[in-house]
Amino acid sequence: AAGVIQSPRHLIKEKRETATLKCYPIPRHDTVYWYQQGPGQDPQFLISFYEKMQSDKGSIPDRFSAQQFSDYHSELNMSSLELGDSALYFCASILALQGNEQFFGPGTRLTVL
Amino acid sequence: DQQVKQNSPSLSVQEGRISILNCDYTNSMFDYFLWYKKYPAEGPTFLISISSIKDKNEDGRFTVFLNKSAKHLSLHIVPSQPGDSAVYFCAASALGSNYKLTFGKGTLLTVNP
Numbered sequence: 001a002a003g004v005i006q007s008p009r010h011l012i013k014e015k016r017e018t019a020t021l022k023c024y025p026i027p028r029h030d031t032v033y034w035y036q037q038g039p040g041q042d043p044q045f046l047i048s049f050y051e052k053m054q055s056d057k058g059s060i061p062d063r064f065s066a067q068q069f070s071d072y073h074s075e076l077n078m079s080s081l082e083l084g085d086s087a088l089y090f091c092a093s094i095l096a097l098q099g100n101e102q103f104f105g106p107g108t109r110l111t112v113l
Numbered sequence: 114d115q116q117v118k119q120n121s122p123s124l125s126v127q128e129g130r131i132s133i134l135n136c137d138y139t140n141s142m143f144d145y146f147l148w149y150k151k152y153p154a155e156g157p158t159f160l161i162s163i164s165s166i167k168d169k170n171e172d173g174r175f176t177v178f179l180n181k182s183a184k185h186l187s188l189h190i191v192p193s194q195p196g197d198s199a200v201y202f203c204a205a206s207a208l209g210s211n212y213k214l215t216f217g218k219g220t221l222l223t224v225n226p
Contacts (some may be wrong), residue, residue, distance in 0.1 A: 001189070006156075031212070035214075043157070043214075044216075045214065045215070048213055090146060090157070099212065100147065100162060100212050101159045104157045106155055106156045
């Protein structure tokens with residue numbers, strides 16, 4: 001079965017640069033979530049989208065923005081990168097009517113130098 | 114403020130024995146609980162879940178127990194297998210939260226042959 005796809009898998013950027021992470025949810029899934037996992041930390045919720053509209057917002061810095069497109073894929077845009085942004089970024093998706101179990105992608109490892 | 118707590122960073126068990134992973138939560142609004150398994154360089158994989166209206170859910174070798182009055186849940190794996198060695202995350206979602214997940218910090222389970 002098709003899974004959640006994230007690209008790129010690895011990304012290295014310099015401080016103050018920008019980065020764009022992409023997430024392709026499982027086909028027919030209409031809801032996407034972004035999580036950030038720092039080293040040795042638990043995944044922290046950043047933001048979610050349902051039917052292309054932002055549905056919830058967590059601890060996402062103002063330097064970050066995200067959107068969900070008409071094909072339900074989502075992009076997380078990160079600007080003015082800081083060393084502390086180095087983390088694993090996971091995307092997860094669900095079909096909202098089917099509820100709670102989120103399916104996660106493999107993650108994008110962002111390293112800011 | 115860690116709303117989902119996994120107080121054991123690691124657990125080591127012998128193959129064939131029972132593994133018990135524990136999780137405590139503080140938010141009374143949580144009504145759905147999930148366990149995810151994570152291997153290095155992969156995204157979390159959904160394992161098993163339980164609604165707050167139940168106190169037990171079983172799926173093969175995996176059983177989750179929920180004690181609402183104690184705000185405690187546990188995951189039992191029996192018999193444990195070396196392939197179960199991974200980080201296990203406890204996660205929770207609250208009614209009306211658009212299914213966003215709050216994670217614990219994870220427990221590294223090592224099953225020794």
